[in-house]
Amino acid sequence: MSSSPFLPLPPGVEILTTTIIDDLLRVEVVSTRSRSRCPLCFQPAMRIHSHYTRVLADVPCGGLQVQLVLQVRKFFCDTPTCRRKIFTERLPIFVQPWARMTTRFSQMLQALVLATCGELGTRLSGRLGIHTSPTTLLRRVMAMPSAPPGHVSSLGIDDFSFRRGRTFGTILVDLDRHQVIDLLADRNTETAAAWMLTHDEIEIVSRDRGEDYAAAARKGAPQARQVADRFHLVKNLVEATLPVVSRCYNEIRQAQAPLSPVALPTVKEWRQAPDANAERKRLARLAHNQERYAQVIELQRRGVKQEEMAKRLSISKRRSIFDPYAPYLLARGPQGCRDVSLLWQEIRDQGFSGKIRTVYRFIRTLRQGPVELPAPSILDRVSVQEALWLLVRPVDVLKADERADLQELCQASQELSRLYTLVQSFGQIVRKREGHRLQDWKKQVTESGFSEVQRFAKGLERDKEAVLAGLTLVYSNGQVEGQVNKLKLLKRTMYGRAAFPLLRQRVLHAL
Ligand SMILES: [Zn+2]
Numbered sequence: 001m002s003s004s005p006f007l008p009l010p011p012g013v014e015i016l017t018t019t020i021i022d023d024l025l026r027v028e029v030v031s032t033r034s035r036s037r038c039p040l041c042f043q044p045a046m047r048i049h050s051h052y053t054r055v056l057a058d059v060p061c062g063g064l065q066v067q068l069v070l071q072v073r074k075f076f077c078d079t080p081t082c083r084r085k086i087f088t089e090r091l092p093i094f095v096q097p098w099a100r101m102t103t104r105f106s107q108m109l110q111a112l113v114l115a116t117c118g119e120l121g122t123r124l125s126g127r128l129g130i131h132t133s134p135t136t137l138l139r140r141v142m143a144m145p146s147a148p149p150g151h152v153s154s155l156g157i158d159d160f161s162f163r164r165g166r167t168f169g170t171i172l173v174d175l176d177r178h179q180v181i182d183l184l185a186d187r188n189t190e191t192a193a194a195w196m197l198t199h200d201e202i203e204i205v206s207r208d209r210g211e212d213y214a215a216a217a218r219k220g221a222p223q224a225r226q227v228a229d230r231f232h233l234v235k236n237l238v239e240a241t242l243p244v245v246s247r248c249y250n251e252i253r254q255a256q257a258p259l260s261p262v263a264l265p266t267v268k269e270w271r272q273a274p275d276a277n278a279e280r281k282r283l284a285r286l287a288h289n290q291e292r293y294a295q296v297i298e299l300q301r302r303g304v305k306q307e308e309m310a311k312r313l314s315i316s317k318r319r320s321i322f323d324p325y326a327p328y329l330l331a332r333g334p335q336g337c338r339d340v341s342l343l344w345q346e347i348r349d350q351g352f353s354g355k356i357r358t359v360y361r362f363i364r365t366l367r368q369g370p371v372e373l374p375a376p377s378i379l380d381r382v383s384v385q386e387a388l389w390l391l392v393r394p395v396d397v398l399k400a401d402e403r404a405d406l407q408e409l410c411q412a413s414q415e416l417s418r419l420y421t422l423v424q425s426f427g428q429i430v431r432k433r434e435g436h437r438l439q440d441w442k443k444q445v446t447e448s449g450f451s452e453v454q455r456f457a458k459g460l461e462r463d464k465e466a467v468l469a470g471l472t473l474v475y476s477n478g479q480v481e482g483q484v485n486k487l488k489l490l491k492r493t494m495y496g497r498a499a500f501p502l503l504r505q506r507v508l509h510a511l
Pocket residue numbers: 038039040041042043077078079082083084
């Protein structure tokens with residue numbers, strides 16, 4: 001037997017015997033070439049010194065685990081000037097000198113663990129006829145050499161969290177090739193600077209607004225132009241805007257509160273004065289009961305029976321033990337019965353187990369005239385956070401009802417309206433990369449009186465050159481954010497094994 005189409009071997013390697021033991025295919029192979037090159041002087045050698053046997057794991061065949069028993073020889077190197085006297089014959093490409101498995105099998109395992117992770121990879125490999133352990137798989141991945149990043153002219157740098165957000169690392173992206181080129185185990189200035197120092201070809205460093213990466217770029221890539229990333233610029237502005245919106249909300253609320261009476265209220269009145277919210281709730285309850293009353297009248301008119309009425313009325317309403325008896329009381333009320341304790345007796349006879357107070361409260365609300373609920377305020381419909389997003393997003397992406405809300409907000413507060421103009425104008429500078437308008441914008445901010453936004457603008461001043469570059473050049477870390485998201489997904493498939501070195505290998509060798 002020489003070779004087999006089912007188990008291709010390198011030229012000169014032939015199959016001697018095959019044996020199947022359970023699910024193991026044991027293949028004895030031998031190298032038959034008459035000569036082998038000395039690894040030191042590259043001269044062919046022919047004199048055989050000795051034989052020995054290497055056992056290698058190989059790729060599975062027909063669902064069987066494959067074990068190669070390879071007869072290898074040692075040769076004498078007869079080149080007089082060569083320092084190597086004896087060498088072992090090599091099968092480059094097929095197997096590394098000291099490996100316990102063939103190169104193709106090793107590559108298969110690497111692909112497996114890169115696509116899965118230790119635990120899952122082991123389970124899957126069992127199905128594929130590969131016997132291995134999580135440790136072996138992980139060791140294979142960790143042994144993979146990382147290709148050097150090569151030439152990087154535009155570098156995107158950002159941080160990412162691992163180990164459940166307790167630790168931060170640094171992600172480095174080649175912005176031209178849209179590729180992660182390295183992960184660093186922390187987000188320290190020194191570490192990032194040391195990395196950059198090995199790449200004096202870097203021309204652009206796109207980074208966040210923090211001092212750490214800015215300092216790293218100054219130290220590690222002083223030749224590069226720093227670009228304050230637009231994504232982070234907008235993020236910082238949004239953070240600065242939030243407290244202003246929140247303050248405007250408070251001001252609108254105060255303006256909406258009912259006017260205090262001219263005369264001082266008596267102590268009793270004062271105690272009873274409901275706050276705006278409680279009053280709103282009370283009116284809502286009242287309207288709700290009156291609406292029910294109207295429904296009962298209508299149902300009675302149509303001759304609907306009491307049990308049926310109770311059922312219909314309680315649909316889609318919060319149920320209480322009182323609900324089934326409400327129609328009865330509503331029907332009795334207009335007939336002139338105002339004796340609460342009598343009414344209570346009557347429904348108790350029907351099975352009501354609640355207190356007389358409940359009945360009293362119900363009847364009392366009915367005796368008051370029809371009420372009109374004030375329209376719910378915009379502040380109740382749109383939270384501060386939602387308002388913030390209405391202010392910062394470009395108006396053309398807003399839906400019709402969002403635009404209406406935005407308009408109402410701006411009408412409710414002049415401050416909000418002014419804030420909106422400022423925020424939108426910055427958004428335009430960012431989107432259209434109109435860095436030349438920045439100075440103008442800062443002047444408006446200074447005049448605006450919004451202290452948080454003023455602080456943001458001062459921060460821009462400190463980082464002026466990078467900000468201007470960010471607002472002028474095409475570079476942006478948008479794609480870095482995308483890579484961080486991919487990394488998060490990858491991390492999630494790794495369960496407990498998201499230790500940094502493995503994560504790094506998986507990201508850099510991602511399929
Ligand atoms: Zn030699």
